[in-house]
Amino acid sequence: VTAQTAFSRPTSEAKKGFAVRAHIVGTGETKPADDIFPAAGAVLSFPQDRLIYAEGETANVFFKVVSGVVRTCKFMSDGRRQIDAFYVAGEIFGFETGVEHLLSAEAVCDCMVVPLRRKPFDSLSGETVPRELLAFAMRNFARAQEHSLLLGRRSAIEKVAAFLLEWAEPTKAGHVVNLAMTRHDIADYLGLTIETISRTLSQLERDKIIELSTVRQILIKDITALRDMQF
Amino acid sequence: VTAQTAFSRPTSEAKKGFAVRAHIVGTGETKPADDIFPAAGAVLSFPQDRLIYAEGETANVFFKVVSGVVRTCKFMSDGRRQIDAFYVAGEIFGFETGVEHLLSAEAVCDCMVVPLRRKPFDSLSGETVPRELLAFAMRNFARAQEHSLLLGRRSAIEKVAAFLLEWAEPTKAGHVVNLAMTRHDIADYLGLTIETISRTLSQLERDKIIELSTVRQILIKDITALRDMQF
DNA sequence: CGTCCAGTTGACTCACCTCAAACGTGGTGG
């Protein structure tokens, strides 16, 4: 068994490159406090690639990631997949408008999640909801908007650069990306193929911008170059 | 002056093709009741292509469309533009998490909007917010997710078909699309070029699926064929 | 040491983009 990496997404650092996002940081909780989301059961474990809930399934509960990484995605009839978002420890997923989930959720790697109760926020339970919940929903909206821009108007190398910046963690030895996901996941998140992901990473390595220390760990040698690709 | 078309987006009808969306319909108000959004001033008029607010501008107020169509978009430094959404009469835009707008908003055609007050929902004014507001934010989130799927994993013809279904209005003579926007707007919404939009529409016309009655009006002759492209 | 599978690389293809020219419609002025 290999050493377990604590995957995370260091928002404040990684987003330095996104001037337009800077003001979000101070706005509200991306990760709402526990007390407004009562747990609906014990912590659940899911092995890698296990389905947590399916698109169309009744959305009685939603979840908070305890450890590991979760992806939410949609499938087309011919098998094409679009990954909408990745969620790391502390983040909440599956909280949706309707009675059914719009996307499915799967474990990217072995992970643990805690189910949260939807009931207190259903239409039966009052006219108002906690402010934090609104901030949370709107943060999700903003994230989805960013993703749309990424998917619509960026080249492969710009997409990959954005992805690396999203996951870069600062260390004493520089910025490092520990990948919980496969090339396939990255491809379906960025709207590319695994071959293009691989070629683009190799290209960035040849250009001395990154270094592929292992297949799941990337060292960022020139973060400025990556940031310059974002505009 | 040409006759004014009342542009609209007949959600319930147009979305028939989207099985996965069906359950949204009964969920909550996409267009919140007036009383939870106090007007912050008189109705404003904007001529075609006029900026309503810019990306980065302080978001003191947001808006409700009275007539016409509004687009929200982002620009990249080299001029590439991604249109995030179009808003028609009754819809609300510009309500965002942070202190600044993440996208700019512009008038697609001559339009009128009413400013709404943000204050009552700021962090100063209490611990809870109206439930309707949460439903609204989450509806926006769901829409953005749909758009991500569209942009990431669909071909040009599938994108155009989805766009037409989104705007198709049922009439006694069949489904009709009245376009408030130029080919350029459509292209930037779908992540394509104007030439591809034009060619794809011509292709659909050759295939007897649509008919370009004028440059701004499209008759849908075979809506089933369009729906079959969605999965 | 062999198997397996994720990842990489190469050769080729194609969907969409780019550049350029032609078209058409609405508006303006003679």
Place this chain on the structure above:
DNA sequence: CCACCACGTTTGAGGTGAGTCAACTGGACG
């Protein structure tokens, strides 16, 4: 009322970025 212009749109020809298909590599594991 018609000629002309401007600009959005259409169409064509050619280029290219990313996809497809296929072979190879290399680390993990038995």
